[in-house]
Amino acid sequence: MIELIKQYWQQYLFGTPAHPTGLVITLWLTVASLGLGFVLAVPLAVAKASTNRWLSIPVSVYAYVIRGTPLYVQLLLLYSGMYSLDAVRSTPVLSSFFRDAFNCTILAFTLNTAAYTTEIFAGAIKATSRGEIEAARAYGMSGLTLYRCIILPSALRRALPAYSNEVILMLHATTLAATATVPDLLKVARNASSDYYLPFVAYGIAAVLYLCISFALIWLFRRAERRWLAYLR
Amino acid sequence: MLFEGYGRLLWNGTLETIQLSLLSLLLAFVIGLLGAAAKLSRHRWLSLAATVYTTLIRGVPDLVLMLLLYYSFQDWLNRLTDAFNLQQIDIDPFLAGICVLGFIYGAYFTETFRGGVLAVPKGQLEAAAAYGLTPWQVFRRILFPQMMRFALPGISNNWQVILKATALVSIIGLHEVVRAAQDAITGTSSKGAYHAFFFLSVAGMIYLVLTTLSNLVFIALEQRYSVGIRKPEL
Amino acid sequence: MRLIAILTVLFASLIAWSPSVSAKDWKVIRFGVDPSYPPFESKAPDGSLVGFDIDLGNALCAKLNAKCVWVENDFDGMIPALQARKIDAVLSDMSVTEKRLQQIDFTNKISYSPTRMVAKAGSNLQPTAQSLRGKHIGVEQGTIQETYANTYFAPNGVNVVSYQNQDQVYADLKSGRLEASLQDEAQASVGFLKTPEGQGFEFCGPELNDSKILGSAAAIGLRKGDVDLKNALNNALADLLKDGRYQKIAKKYFDFNIYGD
Numbered sequence: 001m002i003e004l005i006k007q008y009w010q011q012y013l014f015g016t017p018a019h020p021t022g023l024v025i026t027l028w029l030t031v032a033s034l035g036l037g038f039v040l041a042v043p044l045a046v047a048k049a050s051t052n053r054w055l056s057i058p059v060s061v062y063a064y065v066i067r068g069t070p071l072y073v074q075l076l077l078l079y080s081g082m083y084s085l086d087a088v089r090s091t092p093v094l095s096s097f098f099r100d101a102f103n104c105t106i107l108a109f110t111l112n113t114a115a116y117t118t119e120i121f122a123g124a125i126k127a128t129s130r131g132e133i134e135a136a137r138a139y140g141m142s143g144l145t146l147y148r149c150i151i152l153p154s155a156l157r158r159a160l161p162a163y164s165n166e167v168i169l170m171l172h173a174t175t176l177a178a179t180a181t182v183p184d185l186l187k188v189a190r191n192a193s194s195d196y197y198l199p200f201v202a203y204g205i206a207a208v209l210y211l212c213i214s215f216a217l218i219w220l221f222r223r224a225e226r227r228w229l230a231y232l233r
Numbered sequence: 234m235l236f237e238g239y240g241r242l243l244w245n246g247t248l249e250t251i252q253l254s255l256l257s258l259l260l261a262f263v264i265g266l267l268g269a270a271a272k273l274s275r276h277r278w279l280s281l282a283a284t285v286y287t288t289l290i291r292g293v294p295d296l297v298l299m300l301l302l303y304y305s306f307q308d309w310l311n312r313l314t315d316a317f318n319l320q321q322i323d324i325d326p327f328l329a330g331i332c333v334l335g336f337i338y339g340a341y342f343t344e345t346f347r348g349g350v351l352a353v354p355k356g357q358l359e360a361a362a363a364y365g366l367t368p369w370q371v372f373r374r375i376l377f378p379q380m381m382r383f384a385l386p387g388i389s390n391n392w393q394v395i396l397k398a399t400a401l402v403s404i405i406g407l408h409e410v411v412r413a414a415q416d417a418i419t420g421t422s423s424k425g426a427y428h429a430f431f432f433l434s435v436a437g438m439i440y441l442v443l444t445t446l447s448n449l450v451f452i453a454l455e456q457r458y459s460v461g462i463r464k465p466e467l
Numbered sequence: 468m469r470l471i472a473i474l475t476v477l478f479a480s481l482i483a484w485s486p487s488v489s490a491k492d493w494k495v496i497r498f499g500v501d502p503s504y505p506p507f508e509s510k511a512p513d514g515s516l517v518g519f520d521i522d523l524g525n526a527l528c529a530k531l532n533a534k535c536v537w538v539e540n541d542f543d544g545m546i547p548a549l550q551a552r553k554i555d556a557v558l559s560d561m562s563v564t565e566k567r568l569q570q571i572d573f574t575n576k577i578s579y580s581p582t583r584m585v586a587k588a589g590s591n592l593q594p595t596a597q598s599l600r601g602k603h604i605g606v607e608q609g610t611i612q613e614t615y616a617n618t619y620f621a622p623n624g625v626n627v628v629s630y631q632n633q634d635q636v637y638a639d640l641k642s643g644r645l646e647a648s649l650q651d652e653a654q655a656s657v658g659f660l661k662t663p664e665g666q667g668f669e670f671c672g673p674e675l676n677d678s679k680i681l682g683s684a685a686a687i688g689l690r691k692g693d694v695d696l697k698n699a700l701n702n703a704l705a706d707l708l709k710d711g712r713y714q715k716i717a718k719k720y721f722d723f724n725i726y727g728d
Binding site: 067172175176206211215 | 398418437444
Binding site: 018019080083084089099101179181187190191193194195197199 | 543544546547550566570608609614621624626628629630631635638639642643644
């Protein structure tokens with residue numbers, strides 16, 4: 001067990017500068033997917049909460065499909081499936097994009113978290129009290145200002161607890177990256193396990209590391225709630 | 234041929250997925266009830282143990298837990314049976330999958346049921362005790378039906394998660410839909426074609442159908458458990 | 468009080484009911500296999516397992532009057548599964564190496580096939596770190612080829628990509644994600660290069676030799692301590708070699724001598 005830790009501790013945490021592995025990759029995947037997913041989700045949530053059918057129905061369909069299928073299948077589709085299509089392989093831009101395992105993984109994670117986040121934010125936007133919107137319109141605020149100053153700040157605050165859940169789930173979901181050959185924490189654990197034939201130790205170390213990050217994220221969100229949801233206390 | 238001869242394999246995989254999900258749901262349901270009872274009990278050590286259980290399980294990714302438990306489970310069971318000089322109990326992958334999924338999602342169900350139980354007005358339970366109902370009768374007639382109404386959204390959510398988690402079980406070797414699709418892809422690739430996109434889309438479609446059917450079932454269940462409740466006028 | 472009584476009775480009955488420990492008579496042998504390695508082991512469209520290892524295992528069981536049960540498992544999980552007693556033996560083209568011998572035991576040799584690299588025809592790549600620098604080479608997780616690549620290639624600027632099973636390696640080799648792949652020579656030849664899939668690819672470079680990492684031959688993996696099973700399988704294997712059944716099975720899949728010398 002000690003030899004396993006001695007040989008693999010570096011790979012578990014950060015690998016080498018030329019070839020990063022482990023915790024660093026997991027964190028990078030989590031942050032990148034969440035960031036891109038957030039940016040994507042805000043306009044989509046506005047569209048979903050809108051009364052305009054042409055806007056809300058496509059977004060609803062997208063969210064329904066993504067939430068109804070496993071992330072694993074989505075990842076495989078984007079990694080193995082897309083690259084097998086002739087149309088993709090013959091276009092240089094698409095081909096070079098889907099060739100890289102990293103790109104496929106981040107794309108799959110982003111689309112997935114954007115769908116869930118859209119649902120959360122749309123729910124929060126719909127829960128904005130009527131009175132606030134009426135008052136804003138009485139002040140003469142137009143669409144964009146209305147969203148920017150009134151609806152989004154309060155909706156995002158309301159969504160904070162549910163979004164913190166989604167962030168933890170995204171962290172857990174990054175373990176799938178190993179199946180698309182991205183060398184994240186779970187992949188290193190697999191390597192260690194098949195090298196030393198000590199699965200409990202190898203996966204146990206990974207579990208402890210994930211636990212630590214989860215706790216850190218929960219603590220971060222508690223701080224955020226104390227600041228932004230202070231009016232609820 | 235529609236599925237290049239792999240239709241049967243995909244169908245078997247679908248059945249396996251459904252069986253796995255339902256049985257895991259059952260196990261997780263039972264563990265969840267026990268866990269919620271433990272968490273809400275008066276004994277400090279019980280609630281502490283339950284809290285440790287839910288925190289650990291929800292803080293670690295399910296794939297890591299699956300890999301951890303899949304190999305360790307059999308190992309511990311072997312040690313147990315060895316210690317008592319018993320015949321080794323064999324856990325086949327299907328049973329292992331159920332145990333692992335049930336164990337993991339039992340933690341999520343614990344939280345769901347805990348929230349559900351807390352939402353039932355305490356007065357109901359006090360009145361039931363005053364009537365002289367035994368604890369089991371209180372649970373069966375008073376607590377459970379009312380708790381289900383509050384717990385139903387959480388249960389439907391967890392069910393969908395279990396259904397999708399069965400896709401991960403293919404990684405530890407079970408023959409469910411995703412593994413069947415991958416086998417189909419490999420099988421047809423040797424004939425010179427590479428229908429990865431097609432078979433994976435089929436797998437995705439199957440899941441979509443399953444989740445849609447589940448949604449319909451839950452809408453029906455919600456109507457049944459909300460009998461007599463007036464919806465708030467918005 | 469009642470609960471304690473019930474538990475005690477259960478406990479006591481569990482202990483009382485224990486059968487005496489006797490030497491295991493191998494009536495059922497569970498073989499672990501990873502069916503992504505044709506022609507050694509693969510899956511037919513109807514889901515059944517086919518291949519050289521499958522036929523050999525069935526023949527051995529027939530000789531031992533035992534029932535063969537084939538358990539599918541990922542290759543890198545074979546040894547943990549063996550140690551957890553999910554399977555009794557590993558028959559999946561597993562090579563005998565020092566590292567593996569520290570954990571498990573092996574029977575005598577059942578086949579020998581060296582390691583060789585596959586790449587696109589005409590690419591002129593060699594299985595050396597300099598030639599592969601900056602390129603992607605695919606290996607299957609848990610194999611000796613993965614260890615070899617990680618030992619000699621990865622520290623020298625080659626991207627070693629590990630896959631869950633061999634099919635995925637070939638899939639990415641074909642699609643262009645990988646420039647080369649490292650695997651068993653017989654498997655690559657019969658299972659890939661000679662199929663329509665493998666058109667346009669060829670072996671690049673010579674057979675690789677490194678007895679420490681690549682081992683000397685493939686054999687059936689067993690738990691340390693299952694000496695009676697080991698002896699039984701060795702005897703059965705010797706019989707098959709003597710009466711020609713081994714050669715008959717081998718000829719079905721290989722047009723060269725897979726046993727080696």
